[in-house]
Every structure is written in C-alpha cells, then in structure tokens.
Amino acid sequence: DIQMTQSPSSLSASVGDSVTITCQASQDINNYLNWYQQKPGKAPKLLIYTTSDLETGVPSRFSGSGSGTTFTLTISSLRPEDFATYYCQQYDSLPLTFGGGTKVEI
Amino acid sequence: EVQLLESGGAWVQPGGSLRLSCVASGFTFSGYSMSWVRQAPGKGLEWVSSISSSGSSTYYADSVKGRFTVSRDISTSTLYLQMIGLRAEDTAVYYCAKPPLWSRSTFDYWGQGTLVTVSS
Secondary structure, three states: OOOEEEEOOEEEOOOOOOEEEEEEEOOOOOOOEEEEEEOOOOOOEEEEEOOOEEOOOOOOOEEEEEEOOEEEEEEOOOOHHHOOEEEEEEOOOOOOEEOOOEEEEO | OOEEEEEOOOEEOOOOOEEEEEEEEOOOHHHOOEEEEEEOOOOOEEEEEEEOOOOOOEEEOOOOOOOEEEEEEHHHOEEEEEEOOOOHHHOEEEEEEEOOOOOOOOOOEEOOOEEEEEOO
C-alpha cells in the first residue's frame, strides 16, 4: 500500500497569510494526487486534482504542485472560510489512500 | 444538480450486520463507478470500496474484505454497502462518492454521510 504522510498535522495562521501543506508519498505516484478540504460536520470537497489542476469553482488562491513523491498545497492570502482540514489522496493504485490531514486554524 | 443521499446508518452490536444505501440523482448513474469512503470520529478519511459502472468489478480495502459487499441497482440509481461481522473499528461516518468522467478514483461529489456505530 502507498502511505501518504502530511505535514504539518496542524498549523495556526492569520487571515491574509500564505500557508503551504506538504504531502509525501511512500513511492512515486505519477502525479496522481488530489487535495480535499473538509469543514466540521461536512463532507470533503475536491480542491485540486492530478497535482495541480484546480477544480471548477475553487478560488485561484489555492494551488498545487509537486512530482514524484513530494507534493504541496498552497493557500495564498488565507480567508476566513479557508480554516478547515485538508487531505491529500493518491490514486495511482489501489487501495486509494489519504494523508492524515492538516488542520488549518486561526 | 448531482445529489447523493446516504441512509441506513445505525447503532449495532459487534458481530452485527447493516446495509447502507446511497440514492443518486442529477447524473447518469449507470455511467460512473461509485465508491464508499469512511471517517472514524475525529480521524481521517479511509477508502472502503469501489464498484465499476456496470457492477461487474468490485474493490475493497483489506480492512473490510470478506465482510463488506458493495453493489448497485441501476434501475433505482442506488449504491449499497452490505456490512457483516461489524467491529468496533468500523464505527465511522460512511460517505458515498462519485468520480468525474475522467477518473474512477477522484471524488468530485460526496453525500452527507451516514453514521455507523458499533458498540456493545
């Protein structure tokens, strides 16, 4: 199974800050990497697919990059509605696996 | 508008059984694979199972293989997850999820989730 390790597990930031979350895969996943945002009590929401493609309707302050085994999600100029938990997910092979999550707090 | 509505979650004792349902609308159900993803209380996301668009192929996480069965009814646009031999570690919110046309393993729509609690 491919292990996905996210860091940090949590971070504190202020409105207007730029934050970066890292996701490390245990092997090359050929850029088959998605990012989701989840707010308390809600289902996850797809933000970015295939490493860097922005899902329709997602603000451009969200961006993704990376290759091989190391990937990043960057949120530039944090807004109040961005405070949530973020998960990466690999879809290179089954079983599909998610990172442990990064909680972005005020 | 795509909608996924799960139901069937409940409290059940260890060793018990439960069947979850997910009614889909707003898209051509028969054209998409579908999946179940769960989330234990306060924990992260875990993929559980997927089924091909035709229902002929099914896939499971090792943690549920042999105990859970995924199926689908095209006539009613319903996805199912039959769960037997439930364990405390199966306690979670179970989401059904739909992929975009270009992928089977990315999830662009999720249901609201249904809670399964396994406890004596």
